Amino acid sequence: MDHVIETTCRSALYRHNSKWLPYQYDINVYRGCAHRCIYCYALYSHEYIGGGDFFGDVYAKMNVADVLRRELPRFSREPVNLGGITDSYQPAERDCKLMPEVLSLLARYSVPIILCTKSALVLRDLELVGRVNAASGASLALTVTTLDKRVADIIEPNSSRPHERIAAIPEIKKTGAQCGVHLMPVIPYLTSGEDSLEAVFSAAKESGADYVLAGALNLKSATKKAFFDGVKKGFPSEYASICALYNDRDAYRAYKEKLQATLGRLRKKYGMPAYAMPIVPAKPTQMTFFQPAF
Numbered sequence: 654m655d656h657v658i659e660t661t662c663r664s665a666l667y668r669h670n671s672k673w674l675p676y677q678y679d680i681n682v683y684r685g686c687a688h689r690c691i692y693c694y695a696l697y698s699h700e701y702i703g704g705g706d707f708f709g710d711v712y713a714k715m716n717v718a719d720v721l722r723r724e725l726p727r728f729s730r731e732p733v734n735l736g737g738i739t740d741s742y743q744p745a746e747r748d749c750k751l752m753p754e755v756l757s758l759l760a761r762y763s764v765p766i767i768l769c770t771k772s773a774l775v776l777r778d779l780e781l782v783g784r785v786n787a788a789s790g791a792s793l794a795l796t797v798t799t800l801d802k803r804v805a806d807i808i809e810p811n812s813s814r815p816h817e818r819i820a821a822i823p824e825i826k827k828t829g830a831q832c833g834v835h836l837m838p839v840i841p842y843l844t845s846g847e848d849s850l851e852a853v854f855s856a857a858k859e860s861g862a863d864y865v866l867a868g869a870l871n872l873k874s875a876t877k878k879a880f881f882d883g884v885k886k887g888f889p890s891e892y893a894s895i896c897a898l899y900n901d902r903d904a905y906r907a908y909k910e911k912l913q914a915t916l917g918r919l920r921k922k923y924g925m926p927a928y929a930m931p932i933v934p935a936k937p938t939q940m941t942f943f944q945p946a947f
Contacts, residue, residue, distance in 0.1 A: 691883030783828035807887035838870035
């Protein structure tokens with residue numbers, strides 16, 4: 654059973670060093686994530702707090718809104734990503750309810766937001782999303798790796814079901830916010846077939862999504878072991894093929910080239926751009942740098 658641990662933080666706004674992301678600041682209201690996706694890229698993050706079960710030990714930063722309230726008066730009005738490491742609307746949020754006050758503060762201080770989730774729980778806070786969008790702009794996305802429920806039940810067991818995520822898109826669009834689909838990661842032999850990819854593109858188009866961002870699965874750090882363990886257990890007949898692909902550099906390069914060609918055809922067929930339109934603050938001010946303090 655997932656264990657929610659109440660904790661506190663010394664800072665809410667975290668400035669990262671990535672050169673390719675369209676934002677410089679994150680707010681993560683949780684550490685750990687109970688969605689239990691076998692491809693999760695964030696498994697490494699528990700190392701900073703001494704280890705533990707990333708999926709089973711979820712730390713809720715109960716004072717995050719109080720800390721944010723102190724930081725925002727000195728913060729520039731540039732986009733902030735909500736949940737770069739863990740999903741802000743994972744199961745713990747149903748009880749902890751940390752996001753409503755965070756969103757309310759961001760609306761009050763006219764801070765643009767970027768948010769991606771696998772949970773239809775975001776629908777609970779649409780009024781607040783609309784307030785943020787009206788004040789400064791909001792770009793949301795639903796991660797949809799596959800519409801095959803059987804596959805989704807294994808690779809992302811505690812997320813909202815794919816059809817629930819797709820159904821959330823038109824509701825989000827009613828707030829005026831931008832909303833797209835993150836078709837990522839694409840997993841070879843499980844979600845990389847053209848029929849599987851086209852099903853997501855078609856559903857995204859029908860739902861009114863603004864874009865579809867897609868990307869191949871990269872295996873690094875602790876993710877690699879967790880992924881292969883999950884595949885071996887859930888998809889034993891595909892296990893050998895997936896292992897062979899990731900152990901053959903030339904084969905993997907060819908796979909990615911074929912995948913990009915397929916995605917290009919589907920993008921053209923459905924008229925879906927690859928990226929969200931950037932959110933630009935209306936009146937940017939001098940930047941204030943916050944260093945992480947966990």
